[in-house]
Amino acid sequence: MSTLAPLPPRPTRRPLAPQTIQEQQSRLVSLALLLILTGPGALMLAGLLAAFVQADRTQRRARWCALLGLAGLGVIAFRWGHLGATLASLTRTTQPLLGYLQPSLITPPPPAALPALFAQSWPDVRHFWLTMLLLAPLLALYLQNTRVKTAEDRERERLARDTARAQRALQRAQHQCATAPDAAGGSLVLGVPLGGDLAWSHGAWFTYPAANLGRHLVLIGASNTGKTETSKRLAYGAARTYGWRVFYLDCKGDEATAAEFTTAMHTAGIAHVAHFPSTTYDGWRGDSTAILNRLLAVLDYTEPYYRDMTKLLLSLAVDAPPGPPRSSEELLARLRLEHLLTLYRGHPEAQELTGLRKEDAQAAANRYRSFFRALRGGLDGRWAFEDVAAGYLLLKGLELRDQTASLGRYLLEDFAHYVAVRKPPDERVLLIIDEFPAIAVGGANAATLFEMVRFRGAGVIVTAQSYAGMGSDADRILGAAGGVILHQCADPERLLPRAGLQVSFQRRISVAERGMGRGVKEYALGEGSLAVQDSLKIHPDMVKRLQPGECVVIAGGAAQHIRVSRVRPPRRSPRRSPRPPRPAAPPVTPPLITDGIALDDATRQRCRTVAARRMPPRSSPAVPSPPPEAPAAPTPDPAPPPPRAGGPTPPPEAAAPISGPAAPPSLPRPADPGGSDIAEY
Ligand SMILES: Nc1ncnc2c1ncn2[C@@H]1O[C@H](COP(=O)(O)OP(=O)(O)OP(=O)(O)O)[C@@H](O)[C@H]1O
Ligand SMILES: [Mg+2]
Incomplete structure (x- = not known):
């Protein structure tokens, strides 16, 4: 694992060990000799070059220096005849000076003759020292490499x-x-490994195996660190390589992500991507228990009395003859006590209804009324998870923020029901919940949901900006997750122990103090010890300094530092003739963002007919139609059947538009799995 540990602060000047002082003294002697041999000019130039080289951590300047020095040597060798003559002349003129060293062999010159001797030899000395300037780069490298370094200097250099x-x-x-491929070794490629002990790499690529993706994943990173890009890469790989259905629940509400996700799915070979709220969703599938669970997930209750009373009212409403409600309009009508009494006329439940206080029932009904009114029929559409190969659900634009969370939880409950009941057992599906904390507030009980869907072929990826932001369920969600991906974030400490510990060695050197007061000196005694200790495999500072697109993947007590590869849209063939511009599509107003679409009576009737056709056969007698309480659903659009992944990648322009009404499904709607209890998912 590459640990980008920070450089420790440089300490203030402190006493050096005797060995260091000794080394410094011998270096001074060698510098004096060099001064005489190569001259002050070469030595000063070498000193400047050495400082220049030392400032560069990449060694590039050192390499340039070595090259220049070798070139200088080459010039000297080329002009050796000239330099040789200078040296011979210098030897001749300075030979009498040897008399001071060996007076028995050569008579030394009298001191009065020395100035004349130096003046005579100066031209040769000057020529020699000037020539030595060519060796200054090599001298610089010598100075640089023989610099006396303390243990701290060496450690600092190693870290650099x-x-x-x-x-x-x-x-x-x-x-x-x-250049990342889609898959390696049969698994989707997530990026390039940079170091670590999580052995999911195949060749030069880091992969994310299907088995682990199916065991959920928690993705944590601060804003703009690459969570969405990583999620998109996983979504793309799940669809392209594993052939899974993929759904993206965008709790942040980013239109750009919608377009990017759709392009990624097109690139993966899925031609039609359903888009909510542009295309309204059918949130009324399943039996009465499933619908009751969804409705209960919508609201938070602080008072047990109101929770129990609302639960009773809702259960009576969804169980009322002739069967579960199939639209928000139908539900809201049933939440009116008088209407509910009409439905239960002659049934024993009518007795329970008379026990409900009218104003309490009214209060509970009003909360649901405001929720569904804000949706403007958004949950009364035609497509649901089982109908499409990929879908994008954008939670944005509701009048109140907590309604966005309510809608998210409603869809999450529907996803649980889809996985448990409506999905064929051998089919695999991936749900990405981007910015999960936006819907986690108020007890989404997501941990239970994740634990439950895991055994039924569904993987869930949740992204959050921090561990703390995941709410009270954080530990349970992490416990249910098979992996954690950490982008740059401020609080990785709670998550890093999941990567495990490593054995590290700490060298300790004994020192002794001598002297008193300001004269205290520290001496290394030459004794030491090696301490073995367990430390975190990943240093928290490393995670805090990751760049966008870099992350640490943690699974099974191992970790890998990787660079994530972005999904690349398919290249257009340059030889293709440009398409004629499409006629501009009529602007479509998403139902959640603007004031709903006013429906004329004919359209409303057509919707009712479609809804009636989709409803399960009714066994009980016809029910008087309730008065319209809420705006009706916008008209869903007809569309061709969505093809599954695996086919050739279509060009993006051939795919369904991402905004405006996306292609509704044409897969047959499964029969309601009557009788199953949601508690037994
Ligand atoms: N794998 C990557 N390779 C290159 N650049 C990346 C990568 N991932 C992210 N980036 C860069 O970082 C930016 C932010 O990425 P992204 O939107 O995924 O972050 P985010 O964590 O989801 O942010 P937010 O919390 O605001 O949603 C991208 O626009 C891109 O420029
Ligand atoms: Mg994001």
């Missing part, structure tokens, strides 16, 4: 080298990501 190496690896990975 590691950092530079990690940065080079990251840059390489960035380039490599652009």
Whole structure:
């Protein structure tokens, strides 16, 4: 694992060990000798070059220096005849000076003759020292490498080298990501591995196996760190490589993500991506228990009395003859006590109804009325999870923020029912909940849902900005997750123990103090010890400094630092003739964002006919139609059947539009699984 640990602060000047002082002294001697041999000019230039080289952590300047030095050596060798003559002349003129060293062999010159001797040899000395300037780069490298370093200096250099190496690896990975294949070793490719012990790599690529994707994933990262890109890559791989259905519940409400997700699905080979709220969703599938569970997920109750009373009212409403409600209009009508009494006339439940206080029932009904009115028929549409290969559900634009959360929880409950009852057992599905905390407020009980769907072939990815943001269920959700992906975030400490610990060694050197007061000196005794200790495999600082697109994947007590590869849209053939511009589609108003669409009587009637055709056969006698309480659903559009993934990748322009009414499903709607209890999912 590449640990980009921070450099420790440089300490203030402190006493050096005797060995270090000794080394410094011998270096001074060698510098003095060099001064005489190569001259002050070469040594000063070498000093400047050494500082220049030292400032560069990448060693590039050192390499340039070595090249220049070798070139200088080459020039000297080329002009050796000239330099040789200078050296011979210098040897001749300075030979009498040897008399001071060996007076028995050579008579030394008198001191009065020395100035004349130096003046005579100066032209040769100057020529020699000027020539030595060519060796200044090599001298600089010598100075640089023989600099006396303390243990701290060496450690600092090692860390700087590691950092530079990690940065080079990251840059390489960035380039490599652009050529990432869809799959390697049969698993979807997520990106390029940069270091770690999670062995999911195949060749040069880091993969995310299907088995682990099906065991849920929690993706945490601060804003703009790459959570959505990573989710899109996983969504793309799940559809393209594993052939799963993929749904994206965007709790943040980002229109750009809608377009990108749709493009990613087109690239994966799914031609039609359902889009909510552009195309209204059918939230009324399943038996009365399933619908009751969905409705109960919508509201929060602080008072047990109101919770129990609302539960009773709702259960009576959804169980009322002739069967469960199939539209918000039908439900809201049933929540009126008088109407409910009409439905139960002659049934024993009518007795229970008379026990309900009218104003309490009215209060409960009003909460649902405001929720469904805000939706403007958004849940009375035609498509649901089982009808499409991919879908994008955008939670945005409701009048109140808590209604967005309510809608999210409603859809989550419907997803649970789809996975448990409506989905064929061998079919796999992935649900991505982007910015999960937006709907987690108020007890979504998501942890139970994740645990439940895991055994039925569904994987869930939740993204959040921080561990703390995941709410009170965080630990249970993490407990149910098979993996965690950490992008750059401020509080990774709670999650890093999941990657496990590693054995690390700590060298300790004994030191002794001598002297008193300001004269205290520290001496290394040459004794030491090696301490073995367990430390986190991933340093929290490393996670805090990840770049966008970089993340740490944690699973099964192991971790891998990776660079995520973005989904690349298919390239258009340059030889294709440009398409004629399409006629502009009539603007379609999403039902959740604007004031609903006013329906004329004919359209309303057509909707009723369609709804009646979709309803299960009614066994009980016809029911008087309730007075219209809520605006009716917008007209769903007809559309061709959505093809599954696996076919050739269609060009993006051939796919269904992402805004405006997307293609509603044409798969047959399954019969209501009557009799099953949602509690037994
Ligand atoms: N794998 C990647 N490769 C290259 N750049 C990336 C990658 N992932 C993210 N980025 C860059 O970071 C930006 C933000 O990414 P993204 O929208 O995925 O972040 P986010 O964590 O979802 O942000 P938010 O919390 O605001 O939704 C992208 O627009 C892109 O420029
Ligand atoms: Mg995002």
